Amino acid sequence: MTPEFRRDPLHHVWVAFAPERQRRPQDFLPPTLQGGTLDPFAEGNERLTPPEVYAIREEDSKPNEGGWRVRVVPNRYPAMRIEGQLVSSPEGLYDRMTGIGAHEVIIETPDGDLALEELPVNAIAAVLATYRERIVDLDRDHRFQHIYIFKNVGPSAGASLAHAHSQLVALPLIPSFVEGKLARARDHFIAKQRSLFSDILHSERAEGSRLIAENDSFVIFCPFASRFPFELAIFPKRHHPDYASCTPDELEDLAEVLRFALQRLNEVLENPGYNLLLHTAPLRRPHTERFATTRYDYCWHLEIVPRFSSMAGFEIGTGAYINTVYPEDAARALRGEEPS
Amino acid sequence: MTPEFRRDPLHHVWVAFAPERQRRPQDFLPPTLQGGTLDPFAEGNERLTPPEVYAIREEDSKPNEGGWRVRVVPNRYPAMRIEGQLVSSPEGLYDRMTGIGAHEVIIETPDGDLALEELPVNAIAAVLATYRERIVDLDRDHRFQHIYIFKNVGPSAGASLAHAHSQLVALPLIPSFVEGKLARARDHFIAKQRSLFSDILHSERAEGSRLIAENDSFVIFCPFASRFPFELAIFPKRHHPDYASCTPDELEDLAEVLRFALQRLNEVLENPGYNLLLHTAPLRRPHTERFATTRYDYCWHLEIVPRFSSMAGFEIGTGAYINTVYPEDAARALRGEEPS
Numbered sequence: 001m002t003p004e005f006r007r008d009p010l011h012h013v014w015v016a017f018a019p020e021r022q023r024r025p026q027d028f029l030p031p032t033l034q035g036g037t038l039d040p041f042a043e044g045n046e047r048l049t050p051p052e053v054y055a056i057r058e059e060d061s062k063p064n065e066g067g068w069r070v071r072v073v074p075n076r077y078p079a080m081r082i083e084g085q086l087v088s089s090p091e092g093l094y095d096r097m098t099g100i101g102a103h104e105v106i107i108e109t110p111d112g113d114l115a116l117e118e119l120p121v122n123a124i125a126a127v128l129a130t131y132r133e134r135i136v137d138l139d140r141d142h143r144f145q146h147i148y149i150f151k152n153v154g155p156s157a158g159a160s161l162a163h164a165h166s167q168l169v170a171l172p173l174i175p176s177f178v179e180g181k182l183a184r185a186r187d188h189f190i191a192k193q194r195s196l197f198s199d200i201l202h203s204e205r206a207e208g209s210r211l212i213a214e215n216d217s218f219v220i221f222c223p224f225a226s227r228f229p230f231e232l233a234i235f236p237k238r239h240h241p242d243y244a245s246c247t248p249d250e251l252e253d254l255a256e257v258l259r260f261a262l263q264r265l266n267e268v269l270e271n272p273g274y275n276l277l278l279h280t281a282p283l284r285r286p287h288t289e290r291f292a293t294t295r296y297d298y299c300w301h302l303e304i305v306p307r308f309s310s311m312a313g314f315e316i317g318t319g320a321y322i323n324t325v326y327p328e329d330a331a332r333a334l335r336g337e338e339p340s
Numbered sequence: 341m342t343p344e345f346r347r348d349p350l351h352h353v354w355v356a357f358a359p360e361r362q363r364r365p366q367d368f369l370p371p372t373l374q375g376g377t378l379d380p381f382a383e384g385n386e387r388l389t390p391p392e393v394y395a396i397r398e399e400d401s402k403p404n405e406g407g408w409r410v411r412v413v414p415n416r417y418p419a420m421r422i423e424g425q426l427v428s429s430p431e432g433l434y435d436r437m438t439g440i441g442a443h444e445v446i447i448e449t450p451d452g453d454l455a456l457e458e459l460p461v462n463a464i465a466a467v468l469a470t471y472r473e474r475i476v477d478l479d480r481d482h483r484f485q486h487i488y489i490f491k492n493v494g495p496s497a498g499a500s501l502a503h504a505h506s507q508l509v510a511l512p513l514i515p516s517f518v519e520g521k522l523a524r525a526r527d528h529f530i531a532k533q534r535s536l537f538s539d540i541l542h543s544e545r546a547e548g549s550r551l552i553a554e555n556d557s558f559v560i561f562c563p564f565a566s567r568f569p570f571e572l573a574i575f576p577k578r579h580h581p582d583y584a585s586c587t588p589d590e591l592e593d594l595a596e597v598l599r600f601a602l603q604r605l606n607e608v609l610e611n612p613g614y615n616l617l618l619h620t621a622p623l624r625r626p627h628t629e630r631f632a633t634t635r636y637d638y639c640w641h642l643e644i645v646p647r648f649s650s651m652a653g654f655e656i657g658t659g660a661y662i663n664t665v666y667p668e669d670a671a672r673a674l675r676g677e678e679p680s
Contacts, residue, residue, distance in 0.1 A: 006564060006565040008565040009528065009536060010521060010525070010540065012524060013661060015660065015662075016660065016661070016662045017666055091564075092543050092547075093536075093540060094543075148654070148657060148658055150652075150654055152652045157653065158650040158653065158654075169654065175658035175660040176658075177659035180659075184350060184352060185350070188349065197350075199433055200348075203433055223348060224431075224434045225347050225355045225434065227355055275656055275657070276653065310498040310647065311650075312492045312499075313490030313491060313492050313497065313498065313615035314509065316615055317490055317615070317617035318517050318518060319353060319517035320356065320515040320516065320517075321353060321356070322356045323355050323358070324358055326357055326359060
């Protein structure tokens, strides 16, 4: 069977069926980090990945050979397919859509022994600039409504390869969590004529107990209702819906705060697994006109969620969370202060 | 700090802060199944748990001694506290509520070597009757709005103890996923004058490719938009919002289909970790009057979700899922048919 998206009206969740990612029911092993065998993301092993779609390389180097700093390739086991026509259709009560999408891997460094936060700030900025380049490029494909970039580090966070990398998905739909955030941001703006993001940033800077750090362009804090212990949010000071609007200076500032945040988590929590989540507004499409005010009310942002334990039946069934660490305590530890 | 619930207006997720569940930031070890040490849930070790709140016991046995078949105790590491006054208050943009709730453990058998599905049908029915008894009892406490029962089996599903048990939480709020399901069920009923649950059951029985089994009272099927490989839904044929309405005969029938479903999963997937999720309507409270039509439009149901891999950055940030197995293929395997 070919990939497709499905939705049922009870859960209102889009599910990407990607049967090619798995061969047999027995293939459901817990993720293990590859080691010992060839690293497909290392410099010199470019032939082990699909041909690159983008790279930052030395001037005299050739595509799919060495000499790169950041390299983007299609995911070898994509959850969606880039080729084909987008067809959306009802099936009785249910909804189906052809499994069209981009699923790319952003290889953050040629060196498989380095974590993202071990790179110098300018190299992290190159990764962040690559995110922007891929968004700008995929925005030209009018089948897509939303682009989401994320990073899984460690088995607890769903990673299956140790070499530092992020993933990008370009989707022909707006996922339900994104839809919910957009709707709440819009309602807040309509009610108050202020952005919810600006209001949160204002509150956190005024209150201070959950703040970690800031620089010219960004603020890091532990959210008031953190779902995960030591969860972090990074908000830009310049309000804009689109991550792709970032200037080179802003990306350099973002690299700086991101590196700092990840290094602090490593120190306090001894190299936890984590997810990095980049939330940017949906692409500007006729389909997204219902979020017309999002040019003013939505703001792109980053979330970092350390992952210590599996999501259990409580979280999966309710969407509520149990968290063992108050964000004020996490912030104090990340600022390097003694527990109160 | 004492337990509390928090909510932020961007994510609209309730988080139960339970600082007593953890002592230091370093305590975030991945869950490990206890073995070798004393099993606090085994018969003879009743002193290792808080005093029981309910048990099905032999007539001449005493509380907190042996001679029981099913035993319910408060969770030793509760996410909420049963004592205290419920106070809900704003804090700037945010919401806070005292961490009032019940968090109980339902010990399903005195024998730590048996899984739920290894018990005879009447013993499973006794566990299911215990769920009902606890719901009926906690319904008397007007601080609570919703009761949710779930079961984590295996480390991949968030379990930390191997002895067969379920957990119950009584909450002073309606969690966001439950609110969403109720709202969609209500909208469906208003539009069509039919229950969404009845419509799904009708569709699945008419179409047949995702059906696993049925008996007099229940139908098991793989949902059209299954979020997890081999996800199962169990719907009652008699439409009712409240699980507590089940008759003894219905609980016997439910025990039969549940045992069958879990045994089939074990055979096909070699004893996977899984979550069992029991969704019943919110308790009848003034606060839940906004869901007034739920007496007709909502129906209690069970979900079983095998857990093979961690939820990764894609799922956590979008609420969408990637699933590698079509429900039609899962259903075929669970019915014991050859792959097509």
